């Protein structure tokens with residue numbers, strides 16, 4: 324069942340991928356991100372991070388508010404290179 | 413959990429893990445790797461995955477050639493796919509001075525059996541038709557260079573070493589190192605809980621990357637390496653079209669297409685150096701790289717940037733690593749600037765040969781801490797960023 328539950332839609336990371344990562348002892352959110360690629364696609368974790376954080380809290384038996392979100396990577400929204408190069412003005 | 417070991421490796425980046433893996437293969441398994449953060453927290457989890465044999469010093473050409481050869485068997489050996497893709501590296505020169513250096517380097521690489529060739533701008537465009545080559549005088553191209561996906565490399569090494577009895581202790585930093593009768597006594601603490609512990613080790617390896625000067629200071633050694641922030645970004649994924657890593661020597665711009673289709677790109681950028689590791693992302697990086705990149709590849713103008721991040725280059729005065737045993741039983745494996753990922757397979761192997769008593773490679777007498785005092789330097793010039 325958990326193989327069919329998608330947690331990160333951008334990178335196709337399933338619940339069972341995350342369970343496997345936790346079973347290896349990688350229960351930190353940053354570790355789950357690096358082990359599975361979760362949160363590194365177009366939405367940059369906006370959809371999946373909360374779900375993943377709850378799963379990490381369960382796995383390491385700590386309250387959810389003690390799970391540190393992974394570092395936000397700029398830009399907030401995808402921006403084209405033309406705009407960044409100043410060619411659009 | 414071990415309370416005593418033969419070898420304690422401080423730093424669970426690619427260097428520490430490669431060494432641990434190779435030691436375990438050589439039968440030395442009473443080893444503990446101590447990593448202050450999570451796996452892949454340091455430079456090893458933040459790099460561009462470029463692997464190349466195009467260097468200016470003979471030692472680097474030969475070491476990287478061997479390293480890439482080791483990587484080719486990695487999937488089989490370790491059972492992890494590191495997505496090694498040998499699409500080549502294409503370096504572009506803009507001036508006659510750059511052309512001259514390029515020709516010297518290519519001749520050296522050819523003497524080392526690396527098949528790099530000089531190309532005209534037209535020949536370069538035949539490899540990457542999207543390039544706007546105005547102002548480019550020539551290029552060098554080695555089809556055997558390539559890229560890897562860095563993250564699985566780390567798990568691959570770690571899991572194989574652990575399966576043979578090595579302990580990889582994550583979230584555990586080394587705070588103090590005391591010499592003792594039979595080696596060293598390390599004081600450690602857990603980053604999250606502060607929980608303290610000790611570990612006795614006959615020998616200690618400092619593989620703490622950009623943090624290695626801090627670790628060396630725990631035994632009273634001053635190292636000359638300094639951390640330099642290097643920024644990088646990746647874009648939305650595109651259909652695979654780009655085989656080589658492309659790099660412009662004049663600005664240090666480089667870009668490649670990952671196996672996920674994203675363009676991964678970085679560039680040289682000044683930073684203010686106060687000796688601390690800085691990992692913040694800057695807008696100045698985005699605007700500089702956007703200008704350079706859209707000039708070289710006009711079709712990238714519409715491409716959207718998804719994420720930018722930074723990692724520490726561990727920079728030495730001559731661009732070469734710091735190895736060897738400056739104090740009895742205390743070893744250095746640091747100073748890999750911006751090319752430590754591709755060096756790790758071969759350095760780990762040579763280190764394991766030495767520490768397991770098989771043989772000591774001449775690199776351990778050449779790239780010592782002492783060389784900075786005696787002034788015998790052979791600088792590496794092909795460093796980007």
Ligand SMILES: Cc1cc2nc3c(=O)[nH]c(=O)nc-3n(C[C@H](O)[C@H](O)[C@H](O)COP(=O)(O)OP(=O)(O)OC[C@H]3O[C@@H](n4cnc5c(N)ncnc54)[C@H](O)[C@@H]3O)c2cc1C
Pocket residue numbers: 422423424425426427428446447448449452453454455456457458459460461462463584585586587619620621622623624627642643644678722723724725726745746748749750751752753754755
């Ligand atoms: C953006 C970027 C792009 C790059 N691109 C490339 C590339 O294309 N090709 C290439 O080959 N190389 C590249 N590099 C360089 C490469 O990433 C590094 O040279 C390499 O990862 C260094 O590995 P390391 O194990 O020495 O250091 P690190 O990976 O930094 O590992 C050192 C570890 O030591 C730990 N540590 C520190 N202090 C302590 C302590 N007191 N106790 C316990 N642990 C401690 C840290 O947490 C860290 O995890 C790039 C680097 C960056 C930043």
